[in-house]
Amino acid sequence: MASSSGLSPVARPWVLLLVLALLQCSSAQFCSFWNNGCIDPLAQTAVSFNFQPLFTDPIYLYYGFDASSSGKGEGPMTKTGFWLRYEDRHVNKDAIEHNKTSEVALRVGNMTATPSGTHNGCDGIWGFECSNELKSAVQHSMFHLASSGFYYDRPLQKTLEHMLLSPPDLPHCGPFVLDVATIPVQDFAKEGTDQNVTVMPSGSGSHPWQVWYLDDMTAHQQASQVAVGIITRGPTYDSPPPISPDEIQVELVCLQAPQSPPSGSSKGHD
Structure with a gap:
């Protein structure tokens, strides 16, 4: 005999599993602005x-941000996150000779332009000479x-902390390159x-590697920033x-979130 719900006792457990799966999917698509363990990007x-020779295939640097018009109640604020995606099965173990650490850092703030050219778009921001000077400064440090x-x-985190406190001489770059409060770093290999x-x-957006907040930054302003x-x-x-120093591998990547976030899209999450 069928139950009062119209479902047989055999079918009900499957329906329950389906409902739970749908609830998990819907909850995974939203992340509170104040939750620093995930990010729901307004722009990404x-x-x-x-990154050869360690990774045989190209890897991807993801960058995204969310925004709040109220922030801490005193002005706009953005929430920034980044992570890498790659095929970890394609690591070249033949390239391993010594103990090494691979790290990725992301610098955001005080720089607007359009990525283009070599050094993964960075030469269009500050020129070929500056890209070489910055890479050399990181290598030497x-x-x-x-x-x-x-x-x-x-090593990269320690190096950038030192460079922010005592900026190196970068005559082709200008002081703006290191003119930020912090440069978050994550080791990944x-x-x-x-x-x-x-x-x-x-x-991923559900599991970003680093998340931090920028005061007095609107969504429109951050969309114009170069990361x-x-x-x-x-x-x-x-x-x-x-x-x-030449034995230390340094790569630069310059990227920019979409330039035109939807109007009125700045959020005031609780």
């Missing part, structure tokens, strides 16, 4: 770049760190001398220091 973009004997955890490598799972990715592969503390 991604750029592919090569990481080289000195690795040769110093002082303990460090993440750790190599061992036994040719083992631990790769962080690819990120600069700095991706490195450098020696860990317990690795033999490199012979020269």
